[in-house]
Every structure is written in C-alpha cells, then in structure tokens.
Amino acid sequence: MLKKGRWKGIVLQALLIAVTLVFLSPVIYMVLNSLKPYSQMLRSPWALPEGLFLDNYRKAFHQMQFWTSLGNSVVITVASVFLIVVLGVMAAYPLSRFKNKLTGFLSVYFLVGYMVPTQVLIVQIFSVMKIFHLINTKTGLVLVYSASVSFAIFMYQGFIRALPIDMEESALIDGANPWQLFWQVVFPLIKPATATIIIFQTMWIWNDFTLSSLFLSSRDQLTLLLELNLCIGEFNLDWSVMLSIMCIVMLPMVIFYLLMQKQIIAGMTNGAVKG
C-alpha cells in the first residue's frame, strides 16, 4: 500500500507515528511527569523535565514497601501459574485421550468455569476459604487463581488431540510408567501451549486487582498493585510522586512484555485470545 510514491509513503508514515504518539500520550504523560517536581507538572505537563530529577522516586520508595510487595507479587504469580499449568495439563490428558461417560461429563463440567468469572463469586469463595482459614494468606489467593484452570485445560486438550497417538499407545502396551510417559514424552511435545498459558496467565494474575484486593488485607501480604492502591488512598502524596509509584509498579510487566512480545503475538494466533 505504501510502496507507491515515496513521498506519499513518508508522509503517511510520519502521520501514523504522530497518531501513535498521541495514542500513547497517557503513558508518556505518566513517565514524563514522574520525573518532574509537582509544581512543574502543574505548570507545563508536556515539557521535558529540566535535568535529572529523581526526588519523586526517592519519596515513592520511601512510602512503598517495594521489596515486600514485589516479592509477594512474584510468589503469588509464579505459584498460581505453576499450579494452573501442572493441574491443567494433567487433567487435560485423560480428557483428550479417553472417551467415556466420566470424561464426557468432566469436559462439560470444566466448561462452566470458562464462562463464569470468579469476580462475581467473591462473597461465596470467602465462605469456603473461611472454613480452611485461608483468608488474608497468599496460599489462599494462589488457590483461588489456580481454580480458574478451565482455560488451560481447553488449550491443552486442543494441543494433545493434535498429537499422533501411536507412540503413547505402544509405550503403554510395552508397560511404560504412565507418569513418566506423560511428563517425559507428552509434556515436552506441547511446549507452545505451555508457553502461551504461562504468558497469558502471568499477565492476568500479575495485573489482577479485584480478587487480590478482597482476599489480602495486612500490609505484609500486599502485592505491588495493592501497595499502589494503598499509597494513593491512604497517604497524602503529590500526583507527581504517585505517578512515579505507578511507573515503578508498571515496570515489571513492561519488562515482561518487551521480553515476551513475539510469544504474545504468537499466542494470540494459538487461540489464547479466548481466555
């Protein structure tokens, strides 16, 4: 389209980049003003910062329990994603390799969770968690996230069905150990599904506010996002300091995105978008 006429192409591209920058302006605004004193942010929000000003970040780190909340976010996300992958792939295997009444029923049974969002069940999940004394614990939250295993099961089912069955069949007839066969032969073959599930579940769980805000309350348990919400709600801070807290909180996900960009786009063609 842009090959015709060099000048036309250049003008169109310049226009496109301008539109893109306008589109990104909220993010640009946030980063730019996190690097300015509040007075300058009010006066000229779109100007470049006058020199290197890191006071906001110093204040932000002073207010936030950065390392604690980062640790909590990492532990919760890694543990939940690990459980989702392991439980999901293990459940998906018999569901896609055997056809009987039980697997037929369970396939539909797991479909329910695909449609009903956990967010509206919070009050009821609370009742269940109270029985097991899991309120305000990271373990409890991890289990709540991991219960949304439906997406992983369906994704894995699609991938396992696409694998040729002969090798598994002959290995089993020869008396292979099902556990080893599964982890050493089948699991490595469906790596693309695992990659996609890890990426999308990580993005979802790391960024979740709804569930975490209702299940975690004491300060030493908070995730990065909850810490941000606490700082904005409780402390009387300048907006420029708050913006730098937001930048800090956003950074890990941005790094993750930059590292995983190719896989994310690939994942969207894998059918991950249904999640």
Add this chain to the structure above:
Amino acid sequence: MLNSRFFKKFAPFMIGAFVLYTALLIVPILLSFAYSFTNWDGYSRNADFVGLKNYMKIFRSAPMLAALKNSFIFCFFNVLVITPLAVALSLVFNANFKARNFVRSAFFFTSVPSVLIIGYIFQLFFGPTENGVLNALLGKIGVDPIRWLSAGILPMVSVIAANVWRLTGWHACIYLARLQGISEEYYEAAKIDGASRWNVFRYITLPLLAPAVTISTMLIIIDGLKIYALPYSFTGGGPGYKTTFMTQLIIKTGIGEKKVGRSSAMAVVFFVIIMVVSLIQLYFSRKREDEIC
C-alpha cells in the same frame, strides 16, 4: 483414543484440578444459588429462608437496574467503537512499512499495565478543573473546563473511552492473526479481475474476518461484564450510580453492605446473562461452520 483399559492409570491425573476447581468455583456457584433464597449477612450463624424475596427486591432496586443498564450500555458501545477501530488498525498492522513494529507494539502496549493504573491516569486526564489534562489542552483553544466525570452522560463516555483505549490494540492483533491467515491467492485473483481496493476489502477481507469479529465481540462483552478495577480507580462508580457496573454492585452489596442474600441473587442474574451470551456465541459459531461446510 487410547485403549480404555489404561484409563484407570490416568484417571487420578484429574483429581488435583477437579478438587480445586470444585471447591473454589463450583461450590461457590452452588452457594450463591443457596444464599440467594436467604437473608444471610455473611457473619451470623443463622439465616432465614426468604423464598424469592431477594429476586423481587433486586428487580425493583434502583442501583441494580442502573448497574444492569450501565453494563449493557458499556458492552454495547465498546463493541460498537472497538470493532471498526480494531479492524482498521489491523489493516495498518498488516501493511508493509518501516515503522510497523513500533506501531504494533505501541498500540498493543495499552493492554500491558493493570486496569487499576489506567483508571488512575485517566482520572488525571479527565480531571474536572482547568488542571485536568484534557481541560488544560482545551483551555488553550479557549474552551471552558468540562466536568468530564460528573456532567450528564460524560462519566459513562469517559469510562468507555478509557476502555476503548485499553482494548483496541489487543483486538487489532486478533484481527491481524486472522488477516495473516488469508491466502494471497484471493488477492491475486481479485487483482486479475481488476477489483477496486474497496471491493477487495468489502468482498474478500471483511467476509474472511467474520469469525474473528464473533470472537472479538464476545471477548469485549465478557470483559465488559466483568469490569471492576477500571471504574474503581477512575470514577469510583459515581457520581451516584452513573458508572456502577454489575460486578462492583455485587461485591459492594455482599461485602460492603453485608447483604449476602441479595448479592447472591444478583450473582445468579449475572450467571444467567453470561450463559445467554455464551449460548448466542455458540449459536453463531455453529451457524457459521454450517455455512462454510
């Protein structure tokens, strides 16, 4: 399928997922049905059976009707605005030019930060005084400050705008994935026939994008029904109930106001809506498969 005599060896593989999923998803769903017929407050040991009273009450309560209406409007306009924007953007993503990767990454980037952060930033952008980012820009061309987050339908418009901003790039990638799967042959044939650029889009690209439209529309609707953190940090659901959505009302009623019975009845209504949406989706994807066959 594997020989069924091996099933016994593999059946235990399903136990972990089954137990966790049942305890923290199916049991809560059943509980919400059970609670919805009681007046339980979430704490006391006793609760009375009240029959359908909760259901009768919620359909006459102004907040519930407002939330239902808001969720509906929100989903409807998100679909209406995001779909054409995302389709157009996907065509740009698919074109061949130097800055392509930058443009793609930039538009997708808005789905990277948590909606909570997006809500806070948009709160600054739509600030009501002359210091609000948009108002400051409008002030330069002589427009008086607009009360974005309180006047008339503007609060809803603002929340929808924030969500459109967040999702358009993501959905453009859904369409892009589909576009990249379209065989070049169609376009070559059209070229030979001398079809105009518009006709190529109208009669080749658009029909082939149709399955992606269904997926994208459903994702927007489901996401819209679940939306919680965005209005939470952006508008707080207000003013009044102007930007309160279903999820927020369910949580507020159940946890904030301790009316678990009523909140559960709302959740049940919510399930029914989700089921209807999912069945419509199923119907459309089946119908399309029939057409293709």
